[in-house]
Amino acid sequence: QPLAAKALVDRLGADGSITGILVLLTALVVLGTVIESFGAYVLERTAESVVLAARRTLIGRLLRLRLPEVERTQPGDLMSRVTSDTTLLRAVTTQSVVSAASGGLTFLATIVLMALMDPVLLGVTLGVIVLIGGAVSLVMPKIAQATRRAQEAVGTISTALERAFGAFRTLKASGAERREAEAVREAAQDAWRHGVRAAKWESVAWSSVGLSVQVSFLAVLGIGGARVASGAISISTLVAFLLFLFYLIDPVSRLVEAASQYQVGSAAIARIVQAERLETEETDPAAEQAVGQGDGPASVVFEDVTFRYRDDLPHVHHGVSFDVPGPGMTAFVGPSGAGKTTVFGLIERFYEATGGRILVDGKDVREWPLPELRAAIGYVEQDAPVLAGTLRENLLFAAPDATDAEVREVLVRARLDGVIERLPEGLETVVGHRGSKLSGGERQRVAIARALLRKPRLLLLDEATSQLDAVNELALRDVVTEVSREVTVLVVAHRLSTVMLADRIVVMDAGKVRATGTHAELVASDPLYGELAATQFLAASTPTPASPPAAKSLSGPAPTPPDPGSA
Numbered sequence: 402q403p404l405a406a407k408a409l410v411d412r413l414g415a416d417g418s419i420t421g422i423l424v425l426l427t428a429l430v431v432l433g434t435v436i437e438s439f440g441a442y443v444l445e446r447t448a449e450s451v452v453l454a455a456r457r458t459l460i461g462r463l464l465r466l467r468l469p470e471v472e473r474t475q476p477g478d479l480m481s482r483v484t485s486d487t488t489l490l491r492a493v494t495t496q497s498v499v500s501a502a503s504g505g506l507t508f509l510a511t512i513v514l515m516a517l518m519d520p521v522l523l524g525v526t527l528g529v530i531v532l533i534g535g536a537v538s539l540v541m542p543k544i545a546q547a548t549r550r551a552q553e554a555v556g557t558i559s560t561a562l563e564r565a566f567g568a569f570r571t572l573k574a575s576g577a578e579r580r581e582a583e584a585v586r587e588a589a590q591d592a593w594r595h596g597v598r599a600a601k602w603e604s605v606a607w608s609s610v611g612l613s614v615q616v617s618f619l620a621v622l623g624i625g626g627a628r629v630a631s632g633a634i635s636i637s638t639l640v641a642f643l644l645f646l647f648y649l650i651d652p653v654s655r656l657v658e659a660a661s662q663y664q665v666g667s668a669a670i671a672r673i674v675q676a677e678r679l680e681t682e683e684t685d686p687a688a689e690q691a692v693g694q695g696d697g698p699a700s701v702v703f704e705d706v707t708f709r710y711r712d713d714l715p716h717v718h719h720g721v722s723f724d725v726p727g728p729g730m731t732a733f734v735g736p737s738g739a740g741k742t743t744v745f746g747l748i749e750r751f752y753e754a755t756g757g758r759i760l761v762d763g764k765d766v767r768e769w770p771l772p773e774l775r776a777a778i779g780y781v782e783q784d785a786p787v788l789a790g791t792l793r794e795n796l797l798f799a800a801p802d803a804t805d806a807e808v809r810e811v812l813v814r815a816r817l818d819g820v821i822e823r824l825p826e827g828l829e830t831v832v833g834h835r836g837s838k839l840s841g842g843e844r845q846r847v848a849i850a851r852a853l854l855r856k857p858r859l860l861l862l863d864e865a866t867s868q869l870d871a872v873n874e875l876a877l878r879d880v881v882t883e884v885s886r887e888v889t890v891l892v893v894a895h896r897l898s899t900v901m902l903a904d905r906i907v908v909m910d911a912g913k914v915r916a917t918g919t920h921a922e923l924v925a926s927d928p929l930y931g932e933l934a935a936t937q938f939l940a941a942s943t944p945t946p947a948s949p950p951a952a953k954s955l956s957g958p959a960p961t962p963p964d965p966g967s968a
């Protein structure tokens with residue numbers, strides 16, 4: 402452009418035609434702008450792609466984490482690694498890379514030209530730059546450290562918010578808004594403090610650029626002056642050298658910028674890598690694709706299983722053994738904390754047993770391809786979680802390929818058809834965060850319908866009927882009885898009515914199976930079972946000798962009215 406402008410001025414002076422040059426000049430301006438904006442676009446796009454790639458990898462791994470890993474970490478913090486930390490990668494991939502490349506090239510070119518003029522003065526300049534550069538390099542880790550702390554604080558904010566929103570009703574009912582807000586504010590304050598600290602160290606790094614050039618200037622002036630006086634170099638060489646020194650400001654600034662941006666990015670990378678290192682379940686896309694539905698009810702055998710949740714915790718199972726041939730209903734009963742729910746966690750292989758063997762269909766669960774094992778199982782958790790989204794999404798969650806006819810059938814079986822009919826939007830009704838717009842009983846029925854839609858060979862129900870009213874409970878009991886004719890059903894039961902329907906009952910106590918048998922057998926033979934039947938089960942059904950009408954409920958809501966159905 403300057404050359405074209407010069408030619409333009411020359412032509413004007415010589416009264417020549419300027420059209421060609423004007424066109425050339427315009428073309429150069431347009432071309433320059435296009436190249437510049439295209440360059441910026443490519444750079445930003447690359448940065449966004451890096452962020453996307455990091456997020457994809459992270460998301461893919463986080464949803465496959467082993468359950469103990471998730472229990473050891475904070476979901477909110479893990480989320481902030483996907484959302485906030487990955488964003489910081491942009492800085493490294495744009496400013497940092499470009500500054501390092503352009504700054505590095507200009508720096509080298511200037512140094513070469515300076516070396517051609519006077520190697521001695523160059524030595525002086527580099528000496529000063531290296532000295533101050535050394536000091537700056539001490540500052541760099543502090544930027545990384547402060548950024549990491551700031552990002553950790555951002556993770557704490559997410560964790561605190563997740564905790565509050567996860568139990569929003571309890572938060573309000575406990576009047577804990579102010580205290581929880583205070584905790585979040587404190588984390589935000591922490592993020593601010595560390596962010597400011599990072600900014601402080603960055604400004605130290607920046608000001609050192611000016612300092613290094615000024616000190617070099619003084620040193621070159623002194624030593625160069627002496628060399629001019631001694632006749633080693635000419636005064637014009639000294640002047641040119643000093644000018645070059647000022648050309649160094651820009652590349653050195655860019656290099657420092659690149660280095661400090663890199664520190665910020667590396668703090669984020671460290672947190673991302675940390676999340677990536679968490680242990681995931683084995684993945685085998687081929688096995689996932691090839692998951693077929695086996696036939697018939699599955700059998701479950703526990704052989705002297707021992708288990709503890711963590712190495713530093715006591716054992717929850719001390720040699721649990723039982724044998725459940727399919728089909729039929731098996732109820733697990735026992736005092737709270739006996740390890741009943743843990744049995745389900747081990748069958749699903751959420752956790753690995755520390756000793757003994759667990760066989761499903763005669764095959765050790767560790768030898769089953771995980772997707773295949775889980776495809777055979779329908780699981781209704783203790784608190785029957787419903788996910789945000791529509792009812793349809795919730796139902797199809799475990800069986801995305803289910804047909805409308807199958808959904809309808811399952812809705813009728815789970816006695817949800819009436820509920821859906823009453824809703825103006827039917828299956829498209831949005832159920833709110835964790836299904837907060839549904840009643841407790843409705844949530845449980847949705848969870849049961851979801852499990853049934855998976856057409857399991859083994860159904861695990863954890864207190865699945867504990868929040869149902871008498872009519873629905875009776876209906877669901879019929880469903881479960883019906884299902885148990887073809888499917889192996891294991892249920893952690895807290896209601897006598899459910900227990901009495903079971904083909905076999907496993908009584909657990911303190912991490913062991915103390916007895917198995919039918920209700921009648923156990924009432925006669927096992928004192929703990931007799932006591933449980935009398936006191937702990939909800940006396941929902943016909944009073945039995947072991948379950949007087951005034952029986953005290955320890956494990957659930959008020960007793961429901963007597964139910965003649967199970968007499």
Ligand SMILES: Nc1ncnc2c1ncn2[C@@H]1O[C@H](COP(=O)(O)OP(=O)(O)OP(=O)(O)O)[C@@H](O)[C@H]1O
Nearest residue numbers: 472710717735736737738739740741742743744893
């Ligand atoms: N994820 C976990 N990490 C650590 N300890 C756990 C975990 N889950 C359960 N425990 C502990 O293991 C023990 C057995 O728990 P489990 O849920 O199997 O009992 P349960 O018999 O189903 O009790 P309930 O009838 O009250 O549901 C309890 O002492 C519990 O505190």
